[in-house]
Amino acid sequence: MIRFKVRKMLHASSGPMLLSVEEEVSEGEFVALYGPSGAGKTTLLRMIAGLTAPDEGTVSAGAECWYDSRSRVNLATRRRELGFVFQDYALFPHMTVRGNLEYAAGSRDRSAVADELLGMTDLRELADRFPGALSGGQQQRVALARALVRKPKLLLLDEPLSALDRAARVKLQDELLELHARFRMTVIMVSHDVAEICRLAGRVLSLEAGAVVHRGVPSDLFAASSGGAFTIEGEISALVKTGAGGILVSVVAGANIVRVEVTEKEGSDLRVGKRVAVTSELLNSRIVKL
Amino acid sequence: MIPTGTTYRISPPRRLVFLFFLLIFTGLALRAQTVAVAANAQYLIPDLTDAFKRATGKTIRSVVGSSGALSSQIRNGAPFDVLLSADTAYPMGLWRDGIALDTPRVYAFGTLILWSKTGISVKGGLSALLDPAVKKIAVANPRNAPYGAAAIAALQAGGLYDAVSSKIVYGESVAQVNQYVDSRAAEIGFTSSSAVVSAAGGDAREWVRVDTSLYPPIPQAALVVRRGSPGDAARAREFFQFLFTPEARSIFLRYGYRLP
Amino acid sequence: MELTSEMVGTLLLTLKLASATTLILLAAGIPIAYWIAFSPSRLRPFAETLISMPLVLPPTVLGFYFLIAFNPAGAVGGALASLFDLRLVFSFPGLVVASVVYSLPFMVQPLQSGFRSIPASLAEASATLGKSRFQTLLRVLLPGMKPALLSGIVLSFAHTIGEFGVVLMIGGNIPGVTRVASIAIYDEVEVLHYAAANTYALILIGVTFSILLPVYWKRSARIW
Structure with missing residues (x-):
């Protein structure tokens, strides 16, 4: 069980923001951290890993105390048994795929451990390549395999699939599910892809401006987030002023374009290219499987 | 058409430059x-x-x-x-x-002087160099400094050169020898009389004239x-x-x- | 061009000084650059400033203080002389110490930017894999900044060869011990031996060109 109760003042571009989260994650659980960028998701993940120090609070894993501001405990990251997958993968560029895994394995039967994970993640054929010669999806698999080499009880994923195309993303989601089923480790994943969260996570924490605003089963959360509304995510493709003093917003979601009219005031901070969620209260569909 | 005459006019910025050089040259002349x-x-x-x-x-x-x-x-x-x-x-x-x-x-x-500021008694002349406290002997570079050449000549004439040559450090001129001796970086050194007579020289107990028969004038x-x-x-x-x-x-x- | 055995000795001594200085600078420069690159300490700008000062201060400033501090009658020099029988004025170790201080920025600055060029996530990833800072330094950071290491080594080496002012002030011009090539050139010019000065100078030009070239060669090769 991972327990954390942390507070930290963040200095975002929009000014100071207090990140304050208290939560328990049970063993084997797959939890997603969801929310707009700048909400503090990555910082929270980094505080659990010990890469960023909270201002105050506690972090513990089972009976082990990792961080306690009052007793001045701050266990070094390397002593916290966890795996971490970075958004930019953070593969060591001067080591081959196998080298990356063997480095993680340390001294004990490193090639055997590396072999096992290479097989499991379908990377055997790429073992002697350097990260620079791999596609994004392949690099992500290596990063995942490397994080699992030490068989951590806790796996932290920072937007692991955000940079991949849909096909690679779906494939890796499958793999993640498989690995989770196999190792039964606790997973905390930062993501803003609703579909991905619904597919992978058993529970979701929705953060906004440093605080958890919703928590629950993803399907319930996303379905209920606007009183039984239907939410689609997409990117603004056009903003057109209408004669009635409103703005017609075009949102591209997958292959569809949704048009929504908003008042000028509501639309004042909308820009072309921004990601938004469109919720429609007229519909009452409840399909969440993707 | 052939111009009958040319008037050279110096434009204002050029005039400034001209003035500047004029000042420099007259400055040099004076x-x-x-x-x-x-x-x-x-x-x-x-x-x-x-x-x-x-x-x-x-x-x-x-x-x-x-x-x-x-x-x-x-x-x-x-x-x-x-x-x-x-x-x-x-x-x-x-x-x-x-x-x-x-x-x-x-x-x-010139007069060659043996000078020490570390308390080594120099009154006995060159034999002071054999004092075990002497670790470094400052000499001006004999290749280009006459006082250095004179010092080496005096050491050879006094039969001390082989005994002390490993302790010799070379100053670029007597000025650097003075600097080495004065800062006590070298325990003893060969310099010119003018250095020790002037303020830099100080205490008369610290220096001695080297026997003039030991080195050429x-x-x-x-x-x-x-x-x-x-x-x-x-x-x-x-x-x-x-x-x-x-x-x-x-x-x-x-x-x-x-x-x- | 005539090369006497004295010249060979002087040139070898120069290379020996540059090699010793570079080795020590490498050993000292890595931790210093690491600290400067990663420490959140408030002392960091002071340390950075101090290390950069030899770039702008005349070498005579350093030479002067070394002469004062290291002479056996001074506090530091006296302690060194009585404890270790070590003399830093007029000695090879003294030149090494002076050169290390004098060439410090030429090692530390490339290494520092080398450390900074490596994405922070690489060191963090290494930590999440259970590796100590030392292991991370050795296996992840240093191998990832080979061009910076090469620059640091070559620049320190070349800069030490080019050192003159400090050596002139504290070297004592002892053949085989502290008379390095730059001093020898000065000497030869002073006694009007232009041919000998020319020999030394041409060799130094050749040596420095051939050790600097690989650095810039590599740089342009990476751009193209």
């Missing part, structure tokens, strides 16, 4: 004479130029360096009017090459550099000739030199 002084003579040069000013009302500037460096600079056109060398070889070389206006003339003989010659206008040469000659007046000679004596 400048004081410059005497290039070998390191050993630097201590007496203020007295010498003061005396010259009292006698003639004219100001002399001085530049200090090793005789070798100064000669080399003169060869390459350095703006020095008179050279007070620490030897005769460099002035003779300049004379041979037509860079000197007149034959060089010996203005004084150190004749120091001066010359007038061939450069500039006849007026420059005349002014330079005036200072050169001043070096041989009773007044100047008394200053050389006071700083421990012997006279020709």
Whole structure:
């Protein structure tokens, strides 16, 4: 069980923001951290890993105390048994795929451990390549395999699939599910892809401006987030002023374009290219499987 | 059509530039004479130029360096009017090459001094070098500094060279030897009398004259550099000739030199 | 061009000084650059400033203080002399110490930018894999900044060869011990031995050109 109760003042571009989260994650659980960028998701993940120090609070894993501001405990990251997958993968560029895994394995039967994970993640054929010669999806698999080499009880994923195309993303989601089923480790994943969260996570924490605003089963959360509304995510493709003093917003979601009219005031901070969620209260569909 | 005449007009910015150069050139023309002084003579040069000013009302500037460096600079056109060398070889070389206006003339003989500031008793002369407290002996570079050559000659004549040669460190000139001895970086060193007589020298218990029979005399010659206008040469000659007046000679004596 | 055995000795001594200085600088420069690159300490700008000062201060400033501090009658020099029988004025170790201080920025600055060029996530990833900082330094950071290491080594080496002012002030010009090539050139010019000065100078030009070239060669090769 991972327990954390942390507070930290963040200095975002929009000014100071207090990140304050208290939560328990049970063993084997797959939890997603969801929310707009700048909400503090990555910082929270980094505080659990010990890469960023909270201002105050506690972090513990089972009976082990990792961080306690009052007793001045701050266990070094390397002593916290966890795996971490970075958004930019953070593969060591001067080591081959196998080298990356063997480095993680340390001294004990490193090639055997590396072999096992290479097989499991379908990377055997790429073992002697350097990260620079791999596609994004392949690099992500290596990063995942490397994080699992030490068989951590806790796996932290920072937007692991955000940079991949849909096909690679779906494939890796499958793999993640498989690995989770196999190792039964606790997973905390930062993501803003609703579909991905619904597919992978058993529970979701929705953060906004440093605080958890919703928590629950993803399907319930996303379905209920606007009183039984239907939410689609997409990117603004056009903003057109209408004669009635409103703005017609075009949102591209997958292959569809949704048009929504908003008042000028509501639309004042909308820009072309921004990601938004469109919720429609007229519909009452409840399909969440993707 | 052939122009019958051309008026050169200097535009305002050019006029400024012109004025600037004019100032520089007139500044050069009116400048004081410059005497290039070998390191050993630097201590007496203020007295010498003061005396010259009292006698003639004219100001002399001085530049200090090793005789070798100064000669080399003169060869390459350095703006020095008179050279007070620490030897005769460099002035003779300049004379041979037509860079000197007149034959060089010996203005004084240098006196070699053994000097220590670390409490080593020097009164016994060169035997002080055998004191076990002596770890480093500062000597001016014998290749280009006459006092260095004299020191090596004295060590050889005194039969001490082989015993102490491993302790010798070389200063670029006697000025650097003085610096090594004064900062106590070297326990003992060979320098010129002028250094120890001047303020830098200090306590009379710290130094001794090296027996003059142990080294060949150190004749120091001066010359007038061939450069500039006849007026420059005349002014330079005036200072050169001043070096041989009773007044100047008394200053050389006071700083421990012997006279020709 | 005539090469006497004295010249060979002087040139070898120069290379020995540059090699010793570079090795020590490498050993000292890595932790210093690491600290400067990663420490959140408030002292960091002071340390950075101090290390950069030899770039702008005349070497005579350093030479002067070394002469004062290291002479056996001074506090530091006295302690060194009585404790270790070590003399830093007029000695090879003294030149090494002076050169290390004098060339410090030429090692530390490339290494510092080398450390900074490596994405922070690489060191963090290594930590999440249970590796100590030392292991991370050795296996992840240093191998990832080979061009910076090469620059640091070559620049320190070349700069030490080019050192003159400090050596002139505290070396004592002892053949085989402290008379390095730059001093020898000065000496030869002073006694009007232009041919000998020319020999030394041409060799130094050749040596420095051939050790600097690989650095810039590599740089342009990476751009193209």
